[in-house]
Amino acid sequence: MADVRFEHVYKRYGDGANVISDLNLQVRDQEFLVLVGPSGCGKSTALRMIAGLEEISDGDLYIGQRRVNDVAPKDRDIAMVFQNYALYPHMSVFDNMAFSLKLRHLPKADIADRVQKAATMLGIRDYLQRKPRELSGGQRQRVALGRAIVREPQVFLMDEPLSNLDAKLRVQTRADIARLHQQVPTTTVYVTHDQVEAMTMGDRIAVLNAGIIQQLGTPTELYETPANLFVAGFIGSPSMDFFNARLVRQGDGAPVVLIGEGADEHKLTLEGETATQVAGQATADGRPVIVGIRPEAFALAGDATENTLTGTVDVVEHLGNEQLVYIRIPGAMVPETAETRGSTARLPAHADIHLNEKLTLAVDTNRLHLFDPATTNRFV
Amino acid sequence: MASIASSDTGVATQKGRSGRQEPSRDRWIAWLWAGPAILFVAVFLVYPVIYTLWLSLFSADSSSFVGLQNFRRIFTSSVLLEVLRNNLLWLVLGTIATVFFGLVIAVLVDRVRFEGVAKAAIFIPMSISFVGASVIWSFMYQYQPAGQEQTGLINAVITKFGFAPQSWLTTPGLANFALIAIYVWMWTGFCMVILSAALKSVPADILEAARVDGANEFAIFFRVTVPMISPTIVVVATTMVINLLKIFDIIYVTTGGNFGTNVIAMSYYQQLFTFNDSGLASALAVILLLAVIPVLYFNIRRFRAEGVR
Secondary structure, three states: OOOEEEEEEEEEOOOOOEEEEEEEEEEOOOOEEEEEOOOOOOHHHHHHHHHOOOOOOEEEEEEOOEEOOOOOHHHOOEEEEOOOOOOOOOOOHHHHHHHHHHHOOOOHHHHHHHHHHHHHHHOOHHHOOOOHHHOOHHHHHHHHHHHHHOOOOOEEEEEOOOOOOOHHHHHHHHHHHHHHHHHOOOEEEEEEOOHHHHHHHOOEEEEEEOOEEEEEEOHHHHHHOOOEHHHHHHOOOOOOEEEEEEEEEOOOOOEEEEEOOHHHOEEEEOOHHHHHHHHOOOOOOOEEEEEEEOHHHEEEOOOOOOOEEEEEEEEEEEOOOEEEEEEEOOOEEOOOOOOOOOEEEEEEOOOOOOOOOEEEEEEOHHHEEEEOOOOOEEOO | OHHHHHHHHHHHHHHHHHOOOOHHHHHHHHHHHHHHHHHHHHHHHHHHHHHHHHHOOEOOOOOOEOOOHHHHHHHHOHHHHHHHHHHHHHHHHHHHHHHHHHHHHHHHHOOOOOHHHHHHHHHHHHHOOHHHHHHHHHHHOOOOOOOOOOOOHHHHHHHHOOOOOOOOOOOOOHHHHHHHHHHHHHHHHHHHHHHHHHHHOOOHHHHHHHHHOOOOHHHHHHHHHHHHHHHHHHHHHHHHHHHHHOOOHHHHHHOOOOOOOOOHHHHHHHHHHHOOOHHHHHHHHHHHHHHHHHHHHHHHHHHHHHHHO
16 A cells, blocks of 8 residues: 655656646545546556656656656556556466466465455456457456456556446446445556546546646535636536626625626626635726636526526537537637537426527526636636 | 368358358359369379379389388488488478577567668568578688688688688588578578567557566566467468478588488489489478478468467
8 A cells, every 4th residue: 555646747758848747746545546637638648657657757756655766667566457458368367367476476376366356356257267359348347457456556557447348338337446446445546538437436636738737636626616727627517618707896896797798798796605705806897707607507597687698599408307508698608629609508308498599597606617817727 | 282272162162051042053153163273273283292192102213113112211221311300400490590580680679770771681681592592601601721711701700710610511510500590591581570560569558567567578578479479470480391391492502412411302302303213202202291281281270260260
């Protein structure tokens, strides 16, 4: 058992570009930490640095008390699960799992014992004599996990282990890995690009973008108080809606945000914690801000006239238990790459909503997120 | 070859069975497709083989039946036994050396920047004919008595270091090794190129998994890489075995089979064209054929297994 610490770690390639810049991160003992981010953000590189498969350009990496920058992978006492499983095709399932133990010259009985135990835990006892090519994707995945478990290592490293499974199996294996971590609480670093996986599995999550940690925190912290626009947009599905707005104070001093212009202008009065935080600050009147609203913070307006936004319905997706409505609201910041041209609202399934109709939505102003357009950081 | 042909017809009849048309018509079509191949194999392969078998049971001028007399001569004459022994030496040493050096070089060039150049340099001898290579090496091995200026490269080098010059090609015992070296020089490149391609097909993450599992470079090589490319190693090795069983040109050009360097193919040639003993020559050819069959059978079985997988 051990923690893993990155201290001012850099990774540069020949062309001078930093893949990872000044990474400072402590993975606590027995913690399940998820590294999440879009492809190319450096998350796999960070993981491979822990494994010793990638050289560290600068900075220090510790596993427990030991600085491991120059320690060979085989001497780091870590186990890794690869995206494509990386099973040894010429060995049986048993031999795949026993390989690392044989290399450490453990007694035969011990090896058999450990492999049997892990195989039982993973439900692959019946396949021990088979070759990997005779197994399904899900079974191979389990063998790869088993190969890591039998090691009883200080740290587990998992590099997108679920990305090759179909949707149903992915959900199941996700739960299995979580359960496994409860049974065998070993320090685990888990890399994924899938924010749902990150949210469901991680004790803590580190969101990476462009080689820099954007935010480190529990799933709830990331969801409820995203540190910047990137985290706000990355965590949550469907993702948060953003609006260009101006922050002003009403006559009574209460902070409000104005979205849209002229006839389309809408006023949202800040409430709750955000309001308190903003109220405590001296800000110029009319200061531009970016307002973030989660799709579930919308509701049908009914008779309400305060704190509403109005737009044109662009797309309606019925999901059975709810519907996702994409609405074009003036002032919305919609990325050019977005699939639809609207902001997303999660509305009850029974609401009768038609394409191209004008729809007014009530906004839960307790749950507004404010960001600084200049720095993209959370506005506090 | 015979068994390849039979596998062709096997496929054809299988197709016929699974087809929806009437069986008799299918069978007719199957024979039509396979027919030309069977005809060719029969005329150019089966007939010569049977005729050779037949000749091997007759006297030198094919006039009288002698039974297995020719074979008895081969296995009792010390000269001919030496021929068999030499061939075995070629077989074992040549195969091991080419595959071993090919594999070692393939592994080494995989890690250098000028891989392409290095591989090309080692592969080039392949493009030279056996005769050309043998002539080149005859010059390399040239010998002048001690004290005289050495004209052969190898003797020039070793005398510079104070060793006595060797008459590489005329010293029995030494000559065989000198000749096998020529073959190894020619064919290591071939083994290297094919094994190198196999090495590159081993996924990087499997090697990384082994590294994380605690394997050092030797363990990775012998317990992961080699088993994973073993099908290719077997194919390369059997190709070398077949090549070496038939080895002729190098010996013909350099020693002509003298100085204890004779091999089956060379001896066969001598018996037939120098001594006009078609009986003994045919018997030697039959032995060569019998020696190749197990290797071919093994290779074909491998190919089929690969196809099933």
